[in-house]
Amino acid sequence: MTRIKLGKLGVVLGLLVSCLIFLGPFLILLSIALQPPTANLFTFPPQLIPRPLNLSIFPEVLRVFSFFTYVKNSLWVSAATVFLQAIVVPMAGYGFARKKFPLREVLFLLVLATVMIPQQITLIPLFSVFRRIGLLDTHTALILPWVVAPFSVFIMRQAFITLPGDFEDAARIDGCSEFGLYWRIMLPLVKPAVVTISIFAFVQQWNELLWPVVLLKTPDLYTLPLGLTTLDSAFYGGWRQSAAGAVLGIIPTIIVFLLGQKHFVRGIASGGIKG
Amino acid sequence: MAVPKTRGKASIRLSIRRFVRKYDLSGFLFVLPALILLGMFMFYPLIATFYYSLTNFNIVRAPRYIGLENYRVMLEDPVFHTVLKNTLVYTVCVVPGCVVLSLLLALLVNRVLRGIGVFRSIIYLPVLISMPVVGIMWKILYSGQGFINGFLQWAGITKAPLGFLSDPDIALYSIVFVTLWKAAGYYMMIYLGGLQQIPVELDEAAVMDGANAFRRFWHVTLPLLRPSIVLVVIISAIGSLKVFGEVYVMTDGGPADSTNVMVYYIYQQAFRFLKMGYASALGVVLFLLLFVFSLLYLKRTEGQYVTY
Structure with a gap:
């Protein structure tokens, strides 16, 4: 009996410790952001709840840090990527899963093989191409290269493969066109998979740092992650202001996560979503 | 001369039609957009990176082939x-x-x-x-x-x-x-x-x-x-x-x-x-x-x- 109790105690203790480790940094960040200007930020043990709460830090930060512009840019870039992907990738998955055409297997292997190409080594040629066609420092260049994620093609192919064949036969007998068959009958049947790949693409674009760093020069075009990297220099390393900016930067992620929690879990289970 | 020519055309057309019916090329159209994008933004850059690695490319001037010089520099x-x-x-x-x-x-x-x-x-x-x-x-x-x-x-x-x-x-x-x-x-x-x-x-x-x-x-x-x-x-x-x-x-x-x-x-x-x-x-x-x-x-x- 005591051993079982001890085990339970261990589990509770473990949960509390991991909670502290993973949530603690967020709490400290929030606490630092809300400290009054005169407070000593670095006492130990820290004063977690600042007195008085300095909420005026947010208007102060927002005057210099164009948070809403960055959020708008990030939303646009992520949404456009998701939209284009939702058109192109399920179509490809459908073609590879339900159609017969010459070289199908070879082409699919080729798509799978692109999983092996690290995005990081494609940057120099992409930069050079976009420079030549005058698209440096534009959102278009930020969106286009990541519309087709090879792993998403794979997921869509899986989704279409598992559907029974009766639908297609019935629709063809009724005289449905090949595209109509795909668009009106097959695509709605794999909606969950489309949601999964959309979340992959959204999170990926929302958090992408390297490509915007390389590509964007105009501050008005910055995405949120890129904007957040300017906090340190904008406030000359002022901890409270940087922390407040970071707190603002977390808010959209939390909202999206709470809205789509169920889908997130499914997406992770299939081994794809990574920050 | 004219007769076999048209016959040839017709038979080509027929075999194309047979080919299309046999393989249903619409499948190819479904995967084409994704393939084009992957080709442009994945395969081309991969190949270009290998090529640039053999050049003195610096974005301003056109790349000039210098063999394995970059790799030699890397070793040192x-x-x-x-x-x-x-x-x-x-x-x-x-x-x-x-x-x-x-x-x-x-x-x-x-x-x-x-x-x-x-x-x-x-x-x-x-x-x-x-x-x-x-x-x-x-x-x-x-x-x-x-x-x-x-x-x-x-x-x-x-x-x-x-x-x-x-x-x-x-x-x-x-x-x-x-x-x-x-x-x-x-x-x-x-x-x-x-x-x-x-x-x-x-x-x-x-x-x-x-x-x-x-x-x-x-x-x-x-x-x-x-x-x-x-x-x-x-x-x-x-x-x-x-x-x-x-x-x-x-x-x-x-x-x-x-x-x-x-x-x-x-x-x-x-x-x-x-x-x-x-x-x-x-x-x-x-x-x-x-x-x-x-x-x-x-x-x-x-x-x-x-x-x-």
Whole structure:
């Protein structure tokens, strides 16, 4: 009996410790952001709840840090990527899963093989191409290269493969066109998979740092992650202001996560979503 | 002469029609847009990188072929040696860390308990937070009088504050720790997926046979979890060899290149010093470093679609 109790105690203790480790940094960040200007930020043990709460830090930060512009840019870039992907990738998955055409297997292997190409080594040629066609420092260049994620093609192919064949036969007998068959009958049947790949693409674009760093020069075009990297220099390393900016930067992620929690879990289970 | 010609045309047309009917080329049209995009944004850049690595490309002037010169320079470049060493040390620290820590976390939260979902979400939260936020957070925690130094001195473990990000001897390990903190939840979810596929009956049978908790874990759970462990090793190794964000937001590769890693060095050479040719050669080296792990990942993905 005591051993079982001890085990339970261990589990509770473990949960509390991991909670502290993973949530603690967020709490400290929030606490630092809300400290009054005169407070000593670095006492130990820290004063977690600042007195008085300095909420005026947010208007102060927002005057210099164009948070809403960055959020708008990030939303646009992520949404456009998701939209284009939702058109192109399920179509490809459908073609590879339900159609017969010459070289199908070879082409699919080729798509799978692109999983092996690290995005990081494609940057120099992409930069050079976009420079030549005058698209440096534009959102278009930020969106286009990541519309087709090879792993998403794979997921869509899986989704279409598992559907029974009766639908297609019935629709063809009724005289449905090949595209109509795909668009009106097959695509709605794999909606969950489309949601999964959309979340992959959204999170990926929302958090992408390297490509915007390389590509964007105009501050008005910055995405949120890129904007957040300017906090340190904008406030000359002022901890409270940087922390407040970071707190603002977390808010959209939390909202999206709470809205789509169920889908997130499914997406992770299939081994794809990574920050 | 005219008659066989038209007959020829007709027969060609017929065989095209037969071909179309046999293979239903509309399938090809379905995959074409994706193939074009992948070709433009994946295959072309890959090939171009290999080509640029043999040139003195610097974005301003057209690339000129210089053979293996970039690779020769690389062999003699002391910074490259440091960068390569850092990348490997980082990977060797992060991969086992992810494998073990995330497994422990997964075992911890893999139980039916009220509110356990909240704990899973908390551990997963850092995965979704963008790197610049994580950077600001940990720069504050790591700073001279920051929370961690405060704690260490309060507990009497250290006398003077440690320069977590400013001491060349420990900066890389400070970054390893942040990576583990940020990624643990991701790998935990992979393990949870694996754990939930293990039939409960096996564990129950082991209990009947009188096996204690540790033996049940070692002889039942762990062997059945092998696919998940392999997946975690592959993904974390690929991720570690490609690390950029942590370095960019926290140390800029410093102090004295002690946290400079492959992707950061490529970024520096290509976009700060405009040595695109040399950076491409570094990219080829990165590609080769990743190759084995990518191949394993590809094989696994392929295997998945056969078995499903």
